[in-house]
Amino acid sequence: MATGKVAFHPELRPWLTPVVRICVCGDEGAGKSSLITSLVKDVFVTNKIQSVLPQINIPPSIGTPENVTTTIVDTSALPQERNTLRKEIRKSNVILLVYSDHYSYERVALFWMPYFRSLGVNVPVVLCANKSDLATDENTAQVVEDEMLPVMAEFKEIDSCIRTSAREHHNVNEVFFLCQKAVTHPIAPLFDSKEGNLKPAAVAALRRIFYLCDKDQDGYLNDQEMHDFQAKCFEKPLSTEDLENIKLSISKTTHRYDVDNGIDQKGFLQLNKIFAEKGRHETIWIILRKFHYTDSLSLRDSFLNPKFDIPEYSSAELSPIGYRFFVDLFLLFDKDNDGGLNNSELDALFAPTPGLPSLWLDSSFPATTVRNEGGHITLQGWLAQWSMTTFVSPTTTLSYLAYLGFEPAGARASTISALKITKPRKRRRRPGRVERNVVLCYVLGAASSGKSSLLDAFLNRPFDSLYRPSIKPRTAVNSVELQGGKQCYLILEELGELEPAILENQAKLDACDLVCYTYDSSDPDSFSHIVSLRQKYPQLDDLPAVYTALKADQDKTTQRSEMQPDEYTMSLNMSAPLHVSVTWNSISELFVTLAEAATNPSTAFPKSEEEPPDRTGVYVALGAVACAAIAAGMIWRRTTNAN
CATH class of the missing domain: 3.40.50.300 (P-loop containing nucleotide triphosphate hydrolases)
Structure with a gap:
């Protein structure tokens, strides 16, 4: 599957309902309007329909497998409509290019694709061979190999290809789903079709995901870790048969058969490469977005830097679950059990992050905290360092909690739950303990x-x-x-x-x-x-x-x-x-x-004069005398009333 660079609509975010604008292009008579009508009415309309349909907006609940609002724009190839065509192409997120015979197929490479490039648009193109019901002597595989693959190899903007029939309602829903997927789950950032490999940014993101899922840090995703991975990303269980098929696919493509210990990082990357090669790049995007990656394969800013306001005179500290997370992290990476993290262990721990926080580097870490005789940071020093980091720069701690895979309890919780805000200390001269650690x-x-x-x-x-x-x-x-x-x-x-x-x-x-x-x-x-x-x-x-x-x-x-x-x-x-x-x-x-x-x-505090003497004892004594007098009076009154 060939790919090209993809322009993304600003509203296309996995946590919002995306809007996909599809511009349907192609020669006159290719069946553009019939495809749109067949999608909307779910049947082929035999009557003659108008040459260009009005814009159609389809909400997510009507015939769209993706959770997107879809706007479909029909166009005309007539010369007098060229200005309108140009405007609609430039407003689109994806182009559906339809052809139906040899002449309109030749025009794909000779006119349409060069025309799109001349407009300077940078959107994916889905190539559609319509009226497949008329080509009874050709099967789909032959059409793909003879017609579609050559033009896809020439024009990397073409994201995918499909054969359809509006008359038989064949692949009608599927072709518009491909258009949606080309925008919501683009292949271009993930896979280099020319080299046949995952792109470096995708590899880096998937390596980090592998690291976070390898809970015991043994270099393999065992069966339980694979089940947990499946549940987190796809919210459904992974059957034993499916897991064995995954292992078999990895073994065959990598010529390795040592998957008994689990799936290593190389195998995990190979699995995702298989997804990309088979056109299942939406699966990769589901994984990436579950781990908070954006369309540009960077971590979502609101995930790395959640809103965290500290009132005046207050400070930020790690909460008990925050301390627990850093304790577990230390124990997990202290592989030699010497009570300290050496350089290689620190490198492994910070592998899914940009490296040591700049705040640490500026203060000559680990010279800032407790180390053992070998110069390696101890658990006491590790917790002290993060306590200082949270006090000085809570945003740094929040971003590194995200990088390192802190998982808050509850679906709506965030990394903020690993921190707490102290009570404001407004007046330090007043007696009493300040509630901060x-x-x-x-x-x-x-x-x-x-x-x-x-x-x-x-x-x-x-x-x-x-x-x-x-x-x-x-x-x-x-x-x-x-x-x-x-x-x-x-x-x-x-x-x-x-x-x-x-x-x-x-x-x-x-x-x-x-x-x-x-x-x-x-x-x-x-x-x-x-x-x-x-x-x-x-x-x-x-x-x-x-x-x-x-x-x-x-x-x-x-x-x-x-x-x-x-x-x-x-x-x-x-x-x-x-x-x-x-x-x-x-x-x-x-x-x-x-x-x-x-x-x-x-x-x-400096004091300008002696503190007043403590008269608390005197006040207590006077209070006791007063209470005794009141009690005696009540007893005397009861006695008098009884008589």
Whole structure:
């Protein structure tokens, strides 16, 4: 079957009812009007009908196998009607070219096809040999081989061919179905008839579909996976006989007989090639559209980027089923069971995607999260990385959920079900816990104060005494266990040379949950940087903060500042700086403190005066006395009334 490039009507989408406009062309007397009348009336009309029928609109429920609304336009080949013919051809989605004898057949190649090309139209053509009831001495196979295949080989625009008879109502419905199918299920994007192969874009899409259906990732679609594939795409069971026939067809065409383990990727591609060669390309399109592919063989934008609005002061996190999906994905691809994903395992995992998210590449993944001794990302680091990705860019997580084959529960559910939106945290100074499991902390401090080493310690990396100034922003994410056993994911971000730009960006500050002010307790000039930073950016006072004295394993020195760190924090009615060292095991307590401050922000704010004393006990006591007095009064009243 020859093919050509196909122009698609903008309404032709599988989730909407398509509209197909068919322009019926051909020489006078070829039977164009009779074919249309036979379709509409379901019988051959013997009376003379008008030379050109008016436009006919056929809804999906009337004689159309495809779920499309069909507009059929009859045309005249007379020279005086050439302007009308030209306009109708240019408005059409598909052309039905009808011939009925040797003369009109010769005109197909000599006039009609060159004429279509001269108009610059790029639509499929269905070639129809009408009045087959008059050619009793020729069978269909002979007509196809002698007449149709040569002209189809010459003109790639011809999508398919068929013999019909309006008088005998033979293949009348079928010819218009072919026209519909040429638009709704075009062969051109799928199959290169000249090379006899599936086109690269189709191969890439089908490989991804194979990957998603190979649930155990053993390289084969076993019988159960084939049954699941059949049910998903065609919503009907696959019989044992049909499955064996599929395996037999693949074995014969690939000269391979090792299908006992299942159908491998090569066999799956061969199966779809067979569909294309036999003119069953609608089967391939059903598969592609079930997996959300568009006419251009790209994934549907609404599937990759569903609408997901985050209210102000809220954030996005993975839901329990989202975490479950990424856990299962990790375990499935950790083929060597070493608790980490090496490069080849990561490549296999991200095979159905464009590759690692650009957000990960920009942040030097996997250096952003927890790795094992071999440098491979662990399950803890994998979940932390996706938690950070969802917090920073939920649209990235949604698109990769789609790429990786996340299947939501319920027909109407989408990838959004793998995410959740936290409650807005409008007023951080009010007592109470913030209901979010992923928090962001900016680590601020003077150069060489130990910020990078702090991030390394957070990721369980060994201490490196070599100083490397941070130029680009750097992030680290890990899970932290809070008091009571609850876990949260803490993102530490060192701002590098972008510090001024970020601190002047109110949106960036609104997204931040906490500031960790760090200084080198052995460097006398380190703490003054924090003082000048708070003076330069007073908006930092709107964020909870924790003060940290790093390098506590070295000799403490007096800071060259108007106030020493303890006095400075005391003047703010805040806790004194925590003295820690990345070489101490107790460094983990700092991360717990940071996470607790981020989830209980009111405990880490600068205060201009002492908090009012807690009189809750007094109020409770007064309430108890009042209740006792009321009860005594009621008892006395009952006693009085009884007497």
